[in-house]
Amino acid sequence: MEGQSLVLGRGRVVRARQVGLAQRLRKGWRWYLFIAPNVVTFLVFILFSWVFLIYLSFHDWNLMGAKEFVGLDNYVRLAQDKVLRKALVNTFQYVLMFVAPVSAVSLGLASLVNQRLRGIYFFRAVYYLPVVTSIAVLALIWKYILIPRPDGIANYFLGLVGIPYQQWLVDIRLALPSITVMQIWSTMGYYMVLWLAGLQSIPEELYEAARIDGAGRWQLFRYVTVPMLRPTTIFILMIAMIGAFQMFGPPYMLTGGGPVYATTTMVYYIWLQAFNRYRMGYASTVSILLFAIILVASLIQRKYMRWSETIF
Amino acid sequence: MSGEGRPRRHESGYRARWAVRTLLIYLLLCLIAVTTVGPFLVMISASLRPNFSYMTFPISLIPPQPSLDNYVRLFRQTAIGRWILNSFVVATSVTFLQLTTCSLAGYAFARGDFPGRDAIFWIFMGTLMVPSTVTIVPLFLILSRLGWVDTYAALIVPSATSIFGTFLLRQYFLTIPRDYDDAALIDGAGLFQIYRMVLLPLAKPALATLATLTFLGEWNSFLYPLIVTTKSSMRVLTVGLATMVVQEGGAGVQMAGATLTFTPTFLIFLFMQRYVVQGIALSGVKG
Numbered sequence: 001m002e003g004q005s006l007v008l009g010r011g012r013v014v015r016a017r018q019v020g021l022a023q024r025l026r027k028g029w030r031w032y033l034f035i036a037p038n039v040v041t042f043l044v045f046i047l048f049s050w051v052f053l054i055y056l057s058f059h060d061w062n063l064m065g066a067k068e069f070v071g072l073d074n075y076v077r078l079a080q081d082k083v084l085r086k087a088l089v090n091t092f093q094y095v096l097m098f099v100a101p102v103s104a105v106s107l108g109l110a111s112l113v114n115q116r117l118r119g120i121y122f123f124r125a126v127y128y129l130p131v132v133t134s135i136a137v138l139a140l141i142w143k144y145i146l147i148p149r150p151d152g153i154a155n156y157f158l159g160l161v162g163i164p165y166q167q168w169l170v171d172i173r174l175a176l177p178s179i180t181v182m183q184i185w186s187t188m189g190y191y192m193v194l195w196l197a198g199l200q201s202i203p204e205e206l207y208e209a210a211r212i213d214g215a216g217r218w219q220l221f222r223y224v225t226v227p228m229l230r231p232t233t234i235f236i237l238m239i240a241m242i243g244a245f246q247m248f249g250p251p252y253m254l255t256g257g258g259p260v261y262a263t264t265t266m267v268y269y270i271w272l273q274a275f276n277r278y279r280m281g282y283a284s285t286v287s288i289l290l291f292a293i294i295l296v297a298s299l300i301q302r303k304y305m306r307w308s309e310t311i312f
Numbered sequence: 313m314s315g316e317g318r319p320r321r322h323e324s325g326y327r328a329r330w331a332v333r334t335l336l337i338y339l340l341l342c343l344i345a346v347t348t349v350g351p352f353l354v355m356i357s358a359s360l361r362p363n364f365s366y367m368t369f370p371i372s373l374i375p376p377q378p379s380l381d382n383y384v385r386l387f388r389q390t391a392i393g394r395w396i397l398n399s400f401v402v403a404t405s406v407t408f409l410q411l412t413t414c415s416l417a418g419y420a421f422a423r424g425d426f427p428g429r430d431a432i433f434w435i436f437m438g439t440l441m442v443p444s445t446v447t448i449v450p451l452f453l454i455l456s457r458l459g460w461v462d463t464y465a466a467l468i469v470p471s472a473t474s475i476f477g478t479f480l481l482r483q484y485f486l487t488i489p490r491d492y493d494d495a496a497l498i499d500g501a502g503l504f505q506i507y508r509m510v511l512l513p514l515a516k517p518a519l520a521t522l523a524t525l526t527f528l529g530e531w532n533s534f535l536y537p538l539i540v541t542t543k544s545s546m547r548v549l550t551v552g553l554a555t556m557v558v559q560e561g562g563a564g565v566q567m568a569g570a571t572l573t574f575t576p577t578f579l580i581f582l583f584m585q586r587y588v589v590q591g592i593a594l595s596g597v598k599g
Contacts, residue, residue: 021427028426030503035420035432037413038473045451045470046439052450063456112341117334125585126345129352132581132588134532136550137570141351144358144563153354185347190592197593238441246445249534253554267445267535274449275539283449291446298441 056284063278074285084286086261087269088293090176094265095244095297097180103236105184106191113192114199124196128189135186135249142182143169143254169255175262179250187243191236198232199225234305238298245294266290352574359383359571363562382568391544392569395552402467402537402548403530409472410526411519417473418481419507423493433482436475445535452539466540467548471530477522480591484518485511521591524584528577549573 032039057074061067078084113124130138145153146168155165168178206224215223248267251257257264257272264272270290274283353373360378363385386392420426421433451470452461460466488511496506512519537548547555553569581588 024425024427028424031420031424031426031429034416034424034503034507038417038436038475038478039432041470041473042436042439042475045454046447049447049450049454052454053447056450056453109344112337112344115337117337120341123341123345124589125581127348128585128589129348129578129581132528132532132577133352133574134550134577135534136532136553137355137574138351140553140557140566140570141355143557144567145351145354147563189348193589193592242441242443246443248445252538253557270445270449271535271539274452280449280453287446287449291443294443294446 053284053287056281057288059281061280063280067281070281074282077282078285078289083261083264084269087264087266090262090264091245091247091266094176094180094247095241097177098183098244098247099237099240102184102188102191102240103233106188106236107195109188109192110195110199114196124192127192130186131189133186136253138182138186139250139253142178142250146178169263170259172259172262175255175259179247179254179263182250183244183247187240191240194236195229195232198229202228230305234302237305238301241297241301242294245290245297266293355567355570355574358563359567361564363564382562382564383572385562386565386568386572389565390552390556390569391547392549392552392572394545395547395549396572398464398467398546399531399549401464403527405464405468406471406530407523407526409468410474410477411523413473414477414522415481415512415515415519416507417478418485419511421478421482422485423490423506423511437479440475440479448535448539455540460540462541462543462546464546467537467546471536474526477526480522481515481518484515488514517587517590520584521587524580524587525591528580528588531577 056067058069058071059067060070060073109127113120113127147153147155148167148170149155150159150165152165152168154168158165166174169175202225206228207220210220210224246267247265248271251263251265251268252271255263257268266286267290270283270286273279273286357373357375359382360380361375361382362379363382421429455461455466455470458465460469492510492514493506496510501509532550533548534550534554538551538554541547541551544552544555550573553566553573556566556569
């Protein structure tokens with residue numbers, strides 16, 4: 001008896017829920033019109049892109065003939081591709097050289113401009129200027145500054161401190177570090193604003209309480225600022241890293257991925273395969289690899305940041 | 313020093329130390345400012361010099377004989393007039409479309425009651441952190457199948473909506489008390505009228521933020537317009553600049569092009585600075 005009534009009861013609930021759904025649909029269907037443009041562009045340009053990406057990775061297609069199903073050939077090629085290996089190494093090197101320094105430099109900037117001083121808004125704006133400028137413009141400027149001639153601007157300043165002139169972007173060892181420095185310079189204002197928002201969300205009372213307890217300048221930073229900035233830190237490291245894995249503009253504008261592939265990044269290699277060699281299938285497979293790397297790196301970082309929670 | 317109240321012990325020493333500290337901070341601030349602004353000054357300076365000349369020593373920022381020759385040459389030898397037009401058409405269209413679609417969707421997600429609302433919203437949010445460069449190859453192929461390569465449609469339509477913008481406006485609409493909606497509802501307003509007459513006017517700061525960020529983002533975007541256009545006449549300014557690197561050897565002409573590309577974003581930043589910084593900070597805090 002009891003079991004039966006239970007089943008009956010559950011049936012009623014389901015029916016009631018269905019009636020509720022029909023009613024909510026009848027009452028609320030107009031709302032779908034409001035989100036329709038977003039849903040349509042999402043389905044066509046995002047969701048379908050992903051499905052198509054996976055489909056393409058199992059095919060060989062140069063845009064001219066028909067798509068040819070090749071099974072896992074593209075994936076096998078990933079393992080044998082020496083240039084891809086170089087691109088992977090370059091990309092990881094770049095991520096390592098970029099993420100931590102840009103986060104540190106921008107935190108320093110943020111602390112510097114987080115003071116009540118006359119004209120501080122002017123300085124904040126000035127530091128932010130490269131962020132609102134296109135990478136195409138920034139790359140051209142830096143190409144001019146880094147001209148590999150003794151009378152180039154960067155070399156002029158090196159000369160002032162007695163260092164012999166450098167080939168910069170043409171030098172196989174210096175090309176990627178040069179691009180990294182340029183990228184740190186051009187994005188530090190962005191992270192500065194994020195750090196600043198984090199710093200300003202820390203209640204002043206915490207500092208006062210710590211000061212009453214006799215904390216010095218360093219202790220305030222170590223035991224109040226650092227733990228309170230945790231969410232900001234996680235966010236900044238995450239987006240800096242995801243962005244760094246996708247670096248493309250500078251190698252395209254400045255070096256053409258050279259010299260001898262020294263600045264060929266993952267995205268530059270994808271562009272090269274797809275839009276220069278017209279290997280759409282293989283370019284898609286490299287794209288999937290890039291996505292997998294970013295995903296794994298994000299997960300590792302999240303895990304690491306959770307673990308470090310116990311320290312703070 | 314007069315009128316400062318009772319002199320305290322060590323006050324003058326403390327003040328002197330404070331003054332030195334402030335001076336050092338300003339010195340540091342100025343030094344960093346020189347490194348961020350310097351390259352832009354170099355750009356403008358180089359654009360006013362003879363095309364193939366480099367800096368003379370010691371470096372003089374103000375050219376000895378400034379001339380606009382490089383700009384004249386730029387307009388004669390490249391399609392830069394057309395590129396500027398394209399950039400303006402694309403950036404303004406995308407901005408206008410995003411303001412419309414994002415505010416409509418943001419309104420639905422903030423106020424609507426319909427099956428699947430939260431599920432759809434969270435699916436959207438889930439793709440916010442997904443790197444967009446991963447799908448450039450299939451995206452290009454979809455657009456080429458639609459016959460959109462080298463058209464404004466390719467440059468505009470895929471950017472006509474934005475998940476970030478929808479999220480931004482939804483959050484803003486949520487801060488507006490529902491009493492406003494209810495009052496309008498009692499006056500006989502429909503869903504669209506509440507959106508148009510009540511919520512949109514109240515959301516002006518959020519709309520200004522989204523408009524500024526979108527315009528700057530579109531004006532500056534590079535990889536996407538690079539892959540969906542092939543003809544010189546359909547290039548936007550940033551991509552046109554990149555092709556100039558190969559075709560126009562002279563640094564003066566390149567710097568003139570860079571200066572022209574930079575100027576609109578600089579002006580927008582100058583006047584809309586508050587909204588840019590607010591938008592960035594907001595995107596960060598919410599993560």
